Amino acid sequence: MITNNVITNGYYFLKKLLLYQPPSDPPPFVLEETPDNKPSKSDQVTGELENSFQNLETFLRYANRVIAFLTKANMSLSQGQYSDKTKNLKIEYQALEKQQSELEPILLAYQSGQGVTGERSLSTSLEENRQIIETLYHLPLNKDIVFREIDIASDPLVKTMAVFIDGMVDTKIQNYAIFQPLMLLGSDQRRLYDGDLVDNIIRKYLPTNQVQRVVNFAKLQEGINNGDTALIFDGVAEAILVNTKGWEHRSIEKPSTEPTVRGSQSGFTENLRTNTTLIRTIMRNSDLVTELFKVGRRSQTTVAMLYMKSVANPKLVAEIKRRIQGVCTDDLESSGTLIQFIEDHPLLPFPQSLSTERPDRVGPHLSEGRVALIVDGNPYIHILPVSFFTFFHASEDFSLPLPIANFQRILRFFGALIATVLPALYIAISYFHVEALPTQLLLTIAGSREDIPFPAWFEVLIMEISFELIREAGVRVPGILGTTIGIVGAIILGQAAITAHIVSPAVVVVIAITGLASFTIPEYLMSSAIRVVRFLLLLFSIYMGLVGLATILLWLTVILCSMKSFGMPYMVPIAPRTIAGFDVIVRGPVYSQNQRPDALNTIDQKRQPQISRLWKKKQPAEKGDEE
Amino acid sequence: MRFRVAVIIMLFVTSLLITGCNGAKELDDVAYVLTIGVDAAEGDQLIFTYEVAIPRALASESPGKANLKATVDFVTVTAPTLTEGRNLLNSVLARAPNLSHVTTFVIGEDLARKGLTGFLGMTMRLRTFRGATDIVVVNGKAKDFLMQNTPEEVLPSRWFQAILSTGDDTGYYLRTSLHEFYVRLKSHSGSPYATLMGINPLNGEGRSSGPAASNDNVQHDYLPKDIPRTGGNPATVVGTAVFKGDKMVGMLPSEETRILAMLLGNYPRGFMTITDPLAPQHSINVNLRLGRNPKIDVNISDEHAIISINVFLKGYLAGIPSGINYESAENNSILNQQISEMVRQKMLLMLQQTQELGADIVDFGYYLRPKYATAQEFENLHWDTLYPNAKFNVVVTTHIQLTGLMHKTAPIPSEKMQ
Amino acid sequence: MSFKNDRMGTAEGIALIFTMTITTVFVTLPSEIVEASGELGWLSEIASDLSTMAMLFLFIYVLERFPGDLFHVSTCLLGRLCACLISIYYVIMFFSVAILLLRDFSENTLFAALPELDFHSAVGWYAVSVGFILYFGIEGIARAAYIILPFSAGGMILTFVLLFPHYKPYYLFPWQGTGITNALIKNGVLVATNAAAPLLAVIAKSFQSIRVLRAAAIFGLGGSMLIKSIAILILIMVFGTSTATERTLPFFEMTRLISLNRYIQRIDSIFIMLWVIAGILGIAISLYMGLYLITRLVNLPTMKPLIPLVTLLLAQFSMLPPDSASVRALESILVKGYFLIGIYVIPILLFAATLLKEKWGTKCASE
Structure with a gap:
């Protein structure tokens, strides 16, 4: 046949390879940004209908009960046994009478007007x-x-x-x-x-x-x-x-990866029930819903989804539920695995959910309208959706006085900036734009480099990699030895490298500051992501100097801006601009945090009234007020 | 999809690899030139003196040792252009010369008198030089100046930057950047000027140059080579080189430079010595500064320019060798008058000198700009031809506000004076 | 079909317009304006921007009555043929803006940042960067532009402030420069410095509401007008007209002049990052507009396969002019001729058609 030879096959193969096929995926889930918060009139009508429906159901149940009683009475009376059974019937009759008095229409209408x-x-x-x-x-x-x-x-x-x-x-x-x-x-x-x-x-x-x-x-x-x-x-x-x-106390330990100065010291455990309990001890509210799912065909791992029913956006809850139920796999290792199954961009290094082992961190997020996911057997609880800026907020930010908390926050953002660009900036300037350095500094660095047998980028790479090695070793080596290796290793290695003329002191300083700065980021996953990005920036600044650096930074910004965390734009509330509580880079005073995050589009947008310090508007305590 | 992504990434990486590193240079593969001296040679040739830093000397372990070693090396080449000079420098040095850290251009007097257009054209087009680079003229050869300059600083470039930035302590020299020089050169009014430097013979001799005001018997108007001094670094910075167009036409000594600074509104403070009005054999020290920017008004009538200048000085008393009580109200006004009159006369003398040179270094034409509607009208005025015949109308007011740490001077009893 | 469900707000609108119109400050244009208008160059800039803003308001007037994007609106106002012609015109216009920017910024990179870079590498680098970010759609680009906006505006304002010691206010006189009418009309209104401003109408559908368009026109174009005219004002004050006209990259020269003390000087390389980012964003946005119009014109389901092809083509085009002088000449032909149609003729045409339609009371089918 003509249609089935090498040439046509090759042609079809190439065609299949090169021709654009539009993706068949359905459109991605996007959390709508402009909510219609006010309940519309039709909602009120349905509300009324629902109330009367419930009333009728109540009546129906009562009627059924009366029928049951009557049959019973009929039976016992027809059997002619009087003594004990009649007494019981009397008790039951009294109960029915009581209930009937409750069902009196006026009372009922009043009660149903209140809702449940x-x-x-x-x-x-x-x-x-x-x-x-x-x-x-x-x-x-x-x-x-x-x-x-x-x-x-x-x-x-x-x-x-x-x-x-x-x-x-x-x-x-x-x-x-x-x-x-x-x-x-x-x-x-x-x-x-x-x-x-x-x-x-x-x-x-x-x-x-x-x-x-x-x-x-x-x-x-x-x-x-x-x-x-x-x-x-x-x-x-x-x-x-x-x-x-x-609830369980003894098995709960300090969170090991999220130390805090002022926050609570209890951390999640491997037991799902303990974890839900820990959250419930912080949010003692019947609105807190725990939904359970089984994920993993063979492992049958229990996954709990927690949210505040009256706050969280029902669409978001439905979507997350849909995604969890749509995971079909053999076993579920940890909450991190689950998140990778359900998040929007599993190929990007940036975390799209906040993982924490601190119950006091989950509580506020739940009341902001987010959803928490617990996987049985894993002490890390993921909170979603989150924005990029959440990763730079520490759990104790709101427990510290405003100026101190803000100072620390600014320091953290500055640390993140340094951790991202400093080695790349050093390389770019020393390779392409030496004029930007003050003359004396330049000559000092150049002089100290004279004995070094490697190019500067290699120096930076050596130091970066050995720093990463120290960090990784510190994590793997058990116990106290780990931290010791970290500190001693860094100091000794840096000093030895300088004396051996393998790296110049300037590079050691640059890498040390970078490493230190990367530890100021509270979220482990985010600091890991920044570490990866740092190598990318370094690569391109070796190649193109500041032009390369600027380009990659722009790429990253565009990527971050087009990312979604479970349907919520990742760079919210900056891009897109939404009405933010004063809590993005710096935070406002606690009494001005009146709104829940706009982007979450929660059912109830208000967190606290405009005047949350009611005592401010009242007379101070006077004589006679003491009890 | 995966195939396409892989192809794109491979193409990208390959294109990155084959284009190489786009001129990246290690810090220690570069020779940093800190200062360039330029002199005229025969014909169109120029003599370039490059001061090249030796980074190793700065990076030595103990900072004390660094001072003992030479931190710079001198290379002198003769070449027709700056870039050609750089090429030749490249043949001399093992490392690639980098001129982006040049902070000062040192121009020899002979070249300055020949004209700087060719040289400036080169500096303004190249990315390595920037407008903020200082430009100084040496009363003599730039090469000699750079060689004999033995600064107390670790780096000569540091010396240039430091000494030029302290000029406003006395007003004896004005810092001039390439940008200012060039803008003056290209604009339709005003003449460029540059800081004057020179080598002092260090023989303790030397005398004041420049005309003196009639009521001034304190002669202290110096060019760099004239300062009577011994010891120290022979390099001296004082005075101003005056240009007409791109050619140097004259030099202003220290006091006249100070007057220029006043007229430019760039006179932050400085001690001034004036003749004691009541005891002319003595002199009085005052510290003066501009009370406000000078008020300058230029009027053109019948092709003649009339320039009115109003300068207000204020300051404090610094020393009264004669012991006369100038703190008292009536003496104070005498003193004020004396200072005003002296400054006025000096100013007139200085302006007269620039008129003779035909160089409007104060740029009085600048003040004329708002009086014209369009650029064409202003250009048609040809201010630089009007300036030599301009009439001056100078008013100087002085106000000695403070008397320093002594609020009055008690006389020495007359019997002790005998 | 990602481009069909974009929903952009005021911030994104402002950022798009601002980024697209501010790029001219980084190229030779300020020098050319000073050369043409002399001391009154800043007024030329304001005149040009204000007239563009007025035209944007004509667009907005039209879009208020006939919702949809430019293609849709012109189809229902002027018929399908005219709509096609208008779209083709704008495609060429946005692509030539992209080509000019690509060329200008590649040259800038050679002059100012990496003198030893190969010219083709520079063009290639910009093309690759632009192609890459285009894949993320206009929403991501606009949001990134909004994040970068305060940094670029802040960087420029910082430059202006740091140049304070060099200000010579009388250089702004003689105040009429080369003549008022010359500055206002010939070098102001009749120079299309903001050729890309009609992008608001092109992707009007991607914005949330007409209010957004209005805010973007006022604050985006107004903000860039303020910064651009201040830039020219300060350029004249610092360099004087005769030196200012010599400069290829006036803004870069201004950053080069900054020298506060021994420590803070020669910081111009830091500003490289600023204009590299502004350049890439500018090229990407104008390219997107062209692509969007093409997809609308031939009714394509998506624009993604077009991105690499068109980027490659435009990169080739931008390498065609043999030298900078011919680029300048081409630029001046486009800015003083071709672009004026898109800025003035088409909005007025659409506006007139709207008025007539309203008079006759005919309605337009929505999409």
Whole structure:
């Protein structure tokens, strides 16, 4: 055939190779920059509809309950047994009556007008209470909340529900001091409904140190968020909070790679539950949702996604969820691996998510509307999306006084600049633009170079590489020896290299300053990225001097500006310009941080009111104010 | 896609590799020329004296030793142009000569009198030289000056920069950059001038040159070779070389340079010695500075220029050898008048001298610019031909504000004077 | 199809216009303006910029009534044929701007930064850099330009301040220079120094709103006008007219003059970085505009395959003129002739068509 010979094959191969094929990928995810924050009118209408829908459902559930009761009564009455069962029926009837009084339309309308808030008081119906708690904790999304339904041995059985947050309670206390006495040590002969049920249980059957009676959901939530176990009983519009606080303390250690002067000293561990608990101890809010996924066909690694339901942009949450669920692999080594699977630009050196082992760092980011990812078995938690500037903010920035924090921040940015360009600048100037150096300095450097048998770029490269070696060795060598090797190695090597006339003192100074400066960047991944970029800049400044340096810097700027971190522009809030809280390069005072980052386009843009120091507007404390 | 990326990267890398390093030079492969001296030779030839730094001398371990060794080397070549001179220098030195650290051009008097156009044309076009480079004229040969200059500084270039920047301490010399010189040369008014340097014979002799004012019996108007002194570095910086066009036509000694500095508004401070008005055998020391920039107004009537100058000086008393109480109000005004009159007369003498030379080094034409609407009109005026016949109208006011650390002078009892 | 979903705000608009119009300060143009207008050169610059700004407002007037980009608007106002002609005209215009900039900045690099570099390498380097950053789309370029804007403006202002000891204010007199009308009309309005300014209309669709365009025209062009006219003012004050006209690279000469003391002098090489970046951005943006119009004209789904080809072609074109003098001559022909059509004739044409359409009340189909 004519169509299948070497020439046509070659032609088709070349055509396939050279002809442009438009990419078949769908358009990339971009987080929209101009939000429509105000709820529109149609939203309000649907809100009202939803409320009445919920009311109707409540009525329906009540009706079902009444039907169940009636059948039961009918059965027992027709069987003609009177004594005990009738008493039980009476108790049940009383409960129904109570619930009916709650359902009175005026009350209901008032309550539904409030929406599902914590201000609502508990219902007598167990089912109703469960519904409300589920809404409050965004179930079924949230996987942290546990409902444990038990029946307390009694006549009639007391249907009870224990509600608590997984990880924040001490299971031992729970098992031995709540479930065991209530379930095993009771007897069917008890008549708990006689008199005050809650009081009965507290006084006689709960051998725990602290209990509290609550009547509304606000208190209930607070207790649950603090690690208490809530016991809710059928037929009683009251609940008991049992003190079962007990999250893990001992295994938590200091964060090893993110030391801080003023921040908290606890770090994440390998246990996912411990980590979620650590975050919950900082953000004690029922809005905090933990979603769990299984990633890795064979490893079945648990991945937790945490976000504030009322703050985080739902589109962002959906997109991250989509990406995590779209990862199909055998096993997941660590959170770093997961991030590489889901980030926008896995081939670029710049980190697109903030990895941290400090719970106190995750908390503020969550409340800004970001999402945290935890991978079981890895103590590094990734926060996303982030902007380039976040990597230069240290966790203690907001705990230090304003001028000190800002001084340190400026120092850090300056350090980043030096770490990026100094060796390249040295090479560019000494190779192509010697006129820029003061004469005396130039002659001193030139004189000290006379004994050196290598070109300057090679000197810089030798020193750069040996510095990298020292750094890498310091990480790998265990324990105290590592840091010692780092310091001693650097000093001895530098001094020896000068005396051996292998490198000139000027180069040692340049590389030492560069190395030192690169350690001022708080984020390890960012300082690694800058290190890579530094070599690129060095290469081109050897070749083209300042022209090469300027060009590569421009390339980097363009790359950074076109990058996205999970749909959010990477250089936000500078490019594109968005309304920034005064917290980019320097930060403003804490009381002026009124807005959440604009680029995240959160549901609630406001972080604190315009006047966050309310005491400023009030009279100072006077005589008689003391208690 | 991967193939294409690989091809592009390979092409890029290859093109980088084959073009080489674009003229990158190691710091120690370059010989740094610090100063260039230029003299006229026969015909169109020029004698270039290059002062080449020896970096090794500066990088020695102990800083004390550095001073003992010679830090510069001299190479003198005769060549028609600056670039040709650089080529010849390249044959002499093992390293590639680099002229970008030249801070000063030292011009020999003979070349300056022959004309600098050719030389300047070369310096302005090359990237290595910049307008901020200083230009000085040597009263003698540039080569001799550079060779005999034994500065106390480690580097001669440092000496040039240091001594030129301290000129405003006395006003005896004015720093002139290539840029200023060149702009003056090309503009339609004003003449260029340059700092004057020279070798002093160090024999302790020498006398004042230049005309003296009628009420001035203190003769101290010096050119570099005239300063009566011994010891130290024979290189001396004092006075101004006056150019007409690109040719040097004369020299202004120290005091006249100071007057020039006043007229240029560039006289920050300086001690001045004047004849004691009440005891003429004595002199008085005052420290003067310009109270404000000189007010200069130029008017043209009937092809004649009338230049009005108003200078305001203020300062403090520095020494009264006669012991007369000049701190008192009436004596103070006498003193003020004396200073004003002396400065006025000196100014007139200096201006007269420049008129004779035909060089408007103050650039009075500059003040005439706002009086014309278009550039053409101003050019048609031909200011430089008007200047030699211009009339001057000088007003000098002096105000001795402070009396220094003595607020009055008590007389020495007369019996002690006998 | 990345270029179809760009959404750029005020900052990007300002940065684009500013970067595109400021580049002329780094080339020979200020000298040429001083030569033509004498002491009044700064007014020529202001006149030229203000008239361009007025024309931009005509564009904005049109775009307000007929949303879309230049191609779309001219199609519905003047018909498809005219739209094609206008687009082809602008393609040639933006490409010639790119070619001139490429040539100028390659020469600058040879003169000022790397005298031993091969000329072809210099052109090649700029071409490769431009091609590379074009792949990231106008959004990335504009944002980078916005980040760099404060540095370039700050660097220039710093230069002006550091030159203070050299100021000679009377060099600005005789104040009329070579004549007011000469400066205002012949060397001002009738010189298209901001040929690339209509880029706002070309990619109008990529901007968020008309308000953005307006802000970009006022602040972008206004800012660059301020800096350019101050640059010329200071050039005259420092060098005087006769010396200023001699200079090939006036701004570079100004940075070379800076000499504060023994330590801070000869810092001109630091400013190399400034104009290298400005040059690459300028070339890239003008090239993008040409490419965008081509993709619109022949309705291509993407412009990426065009980038290497067109960059290569333009690099070859820019190497055609045999010497700097012929580049100057070509530049002056373009700036005083060809570019004027794009700056004045086309916006006025579109404006007139809009007025007529509005009178007749016809509507235009949106895309």
